[in-house]
Amino acid sequence: MKRTKKLQKICELGLEAVPPFNFKYTVYKPSHFPTKLEYFDEANEALYRTFRLSQGKLVGLKMIDLKRAKGKQGIMAEVFSNRALTKGDVKQVESHVIHAYGLNEKVEEFYNAVANDPQIQKSIHNLYGMRVSCFESLFEILNISSMLQNTTVKRSEQMMQNMLSSFGRRVDYDGRQLYVFYTPQDIVQSSEQKLRDLKVGYRARFLMEIAKHFDSNQNLDAQLKQMSFEDAKERLMEIRGVGPYSARIALFQYLRRPNEINFDSWKRKIFSKVFFGNENEEVEKVESEAKKRWGNWGGYAGLYTIEDLFVKHPELQYWRKKDE
DNA sequence: AGCCAGGACGGAT
DNA sequence: ATCCGTCCTGGC
Numbered sequence: 161m162k163r164t165k166k167l168q169k170i171c172e173l174g175l176e177a178v179p180p181f182n183f184k185y186t187v188y189k190p191s192h193f194p195t196k197l198e199y200f201d202e203a204n205e206a207l208y209r210t211f212r213l214s215q216g217k218l219v220g221l222k223m224i225d226l227k228r229a230k231g232k233q234g235i236m237a238e239v240f241s242n243r244a245l246t247k248g249d250v251k252q253v254e255s256h257v258i259h260a261y262g263l264n265e266k267v268e269e270f271y272n273a274v275a276n277d278p279q280i281q282k283s284i285h286n287l288y289g290m291r292v293s294c295f296e297s298l299f300e301i302l303n304i305s306s307m308l309q310n311t312t313v314k315r316s317e318q319m320m321q322n323m324l325s326s327f328g329r330r331v332d333y334d335g336r337q338l339y340v341f342y343t344p345q346d347i348v349q350s351s352e353q354k355l356r357d358l359k360v361g362y363r364a365r366f367l368m369e370i371a372k373h374f375d376s377n378q379n380l381d382a383q384l385k386q387m388s389f390e391d392a393k394e395r396l397m398e399i400r401g402v403g404p405y406s407a408r409i410a411l412f413q414y415l416r417r418p419n420e421i422n423f424d425s426w427k428r429k430i431f432s433k434v435f436f437g438n439e440n441e442e443v444e445k446v447e448s449e450a451k452k453r454w455g456n457w458g459g460y461a462g463l464y465t466i467e468d469l470f471v472k473h474p475e476l477q478y479w480r481k482k483d484e
Numbered sequence: 485a486g487c488c489a490g491g492a493c494g495g496a497t
Numbered sequence: 498a499t500c501c502g503t504c505c506t507g508g509c
Binding site for chain 3: 310311312314315356359360361362363364365
């Protein structure tokens with residue numbers, strides 16, 4: 161196993177967001193299962209998150225609310241790395257954070273679009289200014305999506321942990337130990353059997369296929385951003401192991417298309433209950449009601465509903481219960 | 485003991 | 498186009 165890399169503080173970045181901006185629930189999503197790629201320090205409201213630049217430069221960020229530092233809406237980020245960073249590197253970190261948290265997006269467009277749905281107003285009030293968060297690259301988000309499929313979240317969490325401890329890069333900065341996501345090359349150089357040994361099950365084949373695809377299509381991320389969402393979805397599903405579910409996650413999180421939502425079995429139940437008062441309505445009925453209420457903002461509306469639910473019901477975070 | 489869980493594939497219809 | 502058996506694993 162590779163040694164832990166110590167990261168040194170390089171600089172600070174002040175990144176302003178288009179108001180309104182909710183720092184906490186933009187950088188921290190209560191519904192997301194925890195990984196050692198990031199850590200939210202509740203007491204200090206600081207988010208630690210790792211990132212990889214080209215040429216093997218590893219980056220660790222410590223982010224706090226810019227309001228606390230400069231009285232403006234946005235993010236204050238301390239940047240740590242194992243190497244010297246050029247101006248271009250820092251610029252790359254900066255634009256990554258801006259994209260990952262949608263700092264330039266106007267969430268009020270969403271609020272206006274769903275103003276006629278009384279049920280969602282409370283969630284908007286509670287999470288006012290929250291955006292979609294996706295610190296992952298396209299390769300990374302497709303890996304996570306694959307680990308989510310056809311299993312429980314508890315096992316997804318275990319798979320992710322196993323993959324990170326075998327293939328990720330361990331870093332240490334500001335007193336915290338985290339991993340940087342593995343690369344397609346890390347996986348390609350391994351074997352399907354080795355993945356299987358990490359308890360990812362039949363997904364071993366998919367994870368290897370995805371890694372091979374990104375290994376031989378190095379700038380797919382950039383290509384997809386140039387395409388229409390429809391073409392991008394088609395293109396994603398050409399990758400073996402990526403079906404409609406994973407493609408939608410990539411579209412919603414990575415490409416930030418606001419209307420993508422998977423009514424999988426647990427979301428179907430949740431929204432069936434929200435819309436109709438019982439958990440048993442069919443997925444088609446739930447989908448059409450969501451379309452009726454939220455139009456092209458279904459993904460965003462779903463996000464606000466789910467995160468609000470997790471804030472109100474911390475017991476949904478089973479990983480928290482274990483510690484208490 | 486069988487079935488399902490935050491799916492996708494391949495083949496048959 | 499839609500339907501169905503199959504795939505790793507673990508929990509109930």
